[in-house]
Amino acid sequence: MSDFLNRMKSAAKADKKTIVLPEGEDPRTIEAAKKVMEEGIANLIILGDPAQIDVEDVQVIDPKASDKHEEYAQKFAELRAKKGVTIEQARQQMDDATYFGTMMVKMGDADGLVSGACHSTANTLRPALQILKTAPGTKLVSAFFIMCTDKSEFGEDGTLLFADCGLNIDPTADELSEIAIASAASWKSFMHDEPKIAMLSFSTMGSAKGEVPEKVQQAKELLSEKAPELAADGDLQLDAALVPTVAKLKAPESKVAGSANILLFPDLEAGNIGYKLVQRFAGADAYGPLLQGIAKPVNDLSRGCSADDIVGVVAITSVQAQQMAK
Ligand SMILES: CC(C)(COP(=O)(O)OP(=O)(O)OC[C@H]1O[C@@H](n2cnc3c(N)ncnc32)[C@H](O)[C@@H]1OP(=O)(O)O)[C@@H](O)C(=O)NCCC(=O)NCCS
Numbered sequence: 001m002s003d004f005l006n007r008m009k010s011a012a013k014a015d016k017k018t019i020v021l022p023e024g025e026d027p028r029t030i031e032a033a034k035k036v037m038e039e040g041i042a043n044l045i046i047l048g049d050p051a052q053i054d055v056e057d058v059q060v061i062d063p064k065a066s067d068k069h070e071e072y073a074q075k076f077a078e079l080r081a082k083k084g085v086t087i088e089q090a091r092q093q094m095d096d097a098t099y100f101g102t103m104m105v106k107m108g109d110a111d112g113l114v115s116g117a118c119h120s121t122a123n124t125l126r127p128a129l130q131i132l133k134t135a136p137g138t139k140l141v142s143a144f145f146i147m148c149t150d151k152s153e154f155g156e157d158g159t160l161l162f163a164d165c166g167l168n169i170d171p172t173a174d175e176l177s178e179i180a181i182a183s184a185a186s187w188k189s190f191m192h193d194e195p196k197i198a199m200l201s202f203s204t205m206g207s208a209k210g211e212v213p214e215k216v217q218q219a220k221e222l223l224s225e226k227a228p229e230l231a232a233d234g235d236l237q238l239d240a241a242l243v244p245t246v247a248k249l250k251a252p253e254s255k256v257a258g259s260a261n262i263l264l265f266p267d268l269e270a271g272n273i274g275y276k277l278v279q280r281f282a283g284a285d286a287y288g289p290l291l292q293g294i295a296k297p298v299n300d301l302s303r304g305c306s307a308d309d310i311v312g313v314v315a316i317t318s319v320q321a322q323q324m325a326k
């Protein structure tokens, strides 16, 4: 087990939070729930059919039969009134476990939510974006992965943060700079080393021309204006970001090249493909998509996740809930 995951589990156990798992119909979710309870990582609530689900000491709630259904529907209708949501529509939405679970977090009946093992990212994240909204001082929610590899020469002992791999499809230069700032904060909240952000493209320091490197260069300039204290460079190719000999050749002046621990992808196409390549070819553990910039902890999973991935994301969600409660 990676040092990162060990630390997350230990921290989660020290101040147990209540995490809701809306996908009670998913066998990996049930397997993960049993492991979370055995290891004492969090208190859990599973949404689903109480007649079908039996995990010791875990409350199982059927949203449609819950005595909170009407209260949540009323609150959801109030929150979404400006969007034209009627109380009838709100009642219907509360039949959906992801919406119901997100309302549990909103109302303080759970500290965080983990879902996405059998729902798409869009369907998992839309309720969080609509109900919980951005954290104070933040204008953009984005999604990152913590990637734990056995390549100890990269990142912090093989662990890196990749963003955005789940949410923002084609971020503008300004949005990229916001994702960089949020990623640095996420890194600092979990890791020991200082963040070093590589803003990736197919070009290093203008070695190739195109819209993408230009967007990345602009994002780097905006980032330098907004957060001059952050160590960041771009445009950088992946090899220049990670490999010291290549960095020396391609970006000798850069303080980030060759030792980056945050890989910022230019768009979701690159980010999503990139994390899956590292996960599948290098056998990395991939925890995420984890949300940053959201008001309360909600995290997604890939439909390709394992039960152990879910356990890891539950531990991370608990740690985020502890941090947000401070
Ligand atoms: C998540 C996603 C569905 C949200 O966009 P959408 O469908 O257009 O949703 P909506 O327009 O209904 O947005 C819902 C709310 O979230 C807000 N929102 C959307 N993206 C946001 C972001 N990145 N940060 C903050 N708020 C955001 C909108 O402003 C809107 O608020 P409002 O309804 O109160 O006005 C969309 O960004 C998406 O599909 N992303 C890609 C996800 C994906 O497929 N990933 C690949 C696999 S990981």
Ligand SMILES: CC(=O)OP(=O)(O)O
Pocket (backbone or CB within 6 Å): 116, 119, 120, 121, 165, 166, 272, 288, 289, 301, 302, 303, 304
């Ligand atoms: C993060 C991600 O790619 O999710 P999924 O595999 O479910 O599409």
